[in-house]
Amino acid sequence: MGLTSNVFLGLVIGLALVFFAATIWLWPRLARRSVRAVLGRVGLLLVTQVMVFSSVGLLANNSFLFYGSWADLLGQKQDLGVVTDHAAGTLAAKNIVRVGMQLPDVPGASRPAKSGRIDKVVISGRRSGIESSAYVYLPPEYFQPAFARRKFPAVVVLTGYPGIPENLLKGLGYPRTAHERVKAGRAQPMILVMLRPTLAPPRDTECVDIKGGPQTETFLAEDLPNVVSDGYRVGRLAHNWGIMGNSTGGYCALKIGLHHPDRFAASVGLSAYYKAAEDPTTGDLFQGDQQARNRADLMWTLDHLPKQPDSSFLVTTSRHGEGNYRSTQQFISKVKSPAQVSSIVLDSGGHNFNTWRREIPSALDWMSSRLSEN
Template identity: 45%
Template sequence: MGLTSETTVYVMAAVAAICVALLVWLWPRLAKQGVWQVLGRLAAVGVAQVTIIAAFACWLNSSYQFFGSWGELFGNVDTAPVGVTQAGGNNDGGAITGVSVKGALIQPNGNEQLNRVSGLPTGNPAVNGRVESVKVIGRRTGVVDPAFVYLPPQYFQKAYHRQRFPVIVALSGYPGSIFNLAQYLRVSQTAGELQKSGQMQPTIMVMIRPTIAPPRDTECVNVPGGPQTETFLAKDLPDALKANYRVGHDATAWGVMGYSSGGTCALQLTMRNPHVYTTAGALSPDYKIKDDATTGNLFGSGLGRVNRINGHDLMWRLKHLPVPQVSVLVADSKHGEKGYPQTLAFIKAVKAPMRVVSILPDNGSHNFPTWVREMPATLKWMNQQLTFPQDVVPRHLPKPKPGHTTVRASGQEPSEAPTRRR
């Protein structure tokens, strides 16, 4: 009985109802004076309250997927043996059936969460695409993190069977989950619709959470003596995807996006690792990572602490370090979100060769309805910045033309943006 299953929710609700009924039934018997009766009343009320809270917590977790398993709830992180296996595909009715990930750094995962997501592609993957539930194993860090991978229809078509594809990695906020990315942010559904209508070139979407050591929020930091989140997302994840999917090997084919702390992470990864990610989309991000009650001490102690803190302060980096040649999109609402002044300051601080555009709606809160509104424009703009990989064998295969729709930057009219070239 999984932590996120509906069965768990129903069982906990039934237990809570039984405890409340027992409380009502036993109360007259516990109404007498005496130490044992008083203790009995306290115990009965306490048990009823605990079961009610537990039932509500199970329902809330099942709805928002804060913790995907009992192990995660109690802080037990999965580990797995490391080994790289190059995967391949087989022909099936004119389509490539996908990749075999058994024994690789990307392995099949249970479909419990995926089965609860609405609007995912079904039927022939060569026509509709497919979303796979996998777990990513970090070769350097030993981290095992669940992910959903959206593969566009072209990935399964014979005409593209030697073609590599651009990649956009989508990161959840904290505590967040890949379920939130798929169900509430609708990453794969939105990308599929845009690609089907020709507004976005065929792109692989990878939905993953940056919370690699739950319940701790490690942001995108390599914690001294602790979780190595940046290494996992900037090295392990790209290596695992390149070993198991037909994705581009050059950084110009890689982008990363996210909402809330996931947006903060997207900016951090791109500005700190421009040789890995060249494009970022950040919805309601922060521009500096700080210690708080959920993170603990992220930067260690000693002489290197100040440098580590400054290194994760993007405004400090823009002022004191060479500016990376990357493109970023930031989104924040003028009314309803606290980060709008910081976003304006960040936009003003960016200088060449870095490029920034923005989505600045008049109203919107720090929630999924706001981010869903911003998703189509974000994905289209990011996709325009990514190069459709040239590493094609044989090289005479046709190359789809990328889209050319951009979002409006602050104070600018929409304009055509050329696809980045190597």
């Protein structure tokens, strides 16, 4: 029974209610001062509390998807089985391998031409030497004869730290939202490449190239677009590509968009921060290299670029509930032409999935307006 299964959640809640009722019912019988009665009271209280706390923990995990499976919770290695397709026109075996497929959670999902498709893939970066799993959402139009020769714009979508890619499918519902925005005529069909920025778990690399360590920026900015363009009908020019994410993923999206305008025309930071974190989860990212540290500071970069890139940036924050309100306003003030900046500012909203779900539809519409297929 899966960790995020509703059946398992219902079972645990049901057991919590049963033990709570049993405690109330049996308490008078256990009111004596004998050792057996005392042990009975302690046992009932302990089991009831464990079940209540388990119920609360499971509810929180199902809402925010901190852990997607028992293996993820227990920190066990999860090896991916590799399937190689040999038919003509399939994915490039060396750089991108499809290891699973599923239909998106959209109304009337029956076949890809109606609902689109989500491929689970393993991407191998030649320059970075990094291998990462990802989910690729293909819109219904990708499978329709009328669009058979069309190349689609693509958006890299990043989780926060230490999120898992499943957060983007289940907790934040990117494929479903993208499908709805196209149906509503608010956005064009786009391919979404969804993964976590933590490419050397459990280390948080803050999407930088670490000397003698993981080359995360190279993977995201160079390897990933090249590999995906090899395997799917996606263009290779900057206006074919966007990048977005929440929290750490938002910082990464803005940083990579700022430093690689030749790869990405548009970047979205949902509840982003603007300077690389340096703490026990990151380790020594810069190894005393102040130039590298400055480069990872987006405010410093905007102040010191000879000319800002001809790129578009969207940042989001809340007047109440977010800790990045002032820094976001500062970032907005530093963006100068030819760069363009837009913002979503909520009256209130915390650093959580509920807030990001309120921002994602408009963010996808904005992204769609900045990208083109040709």
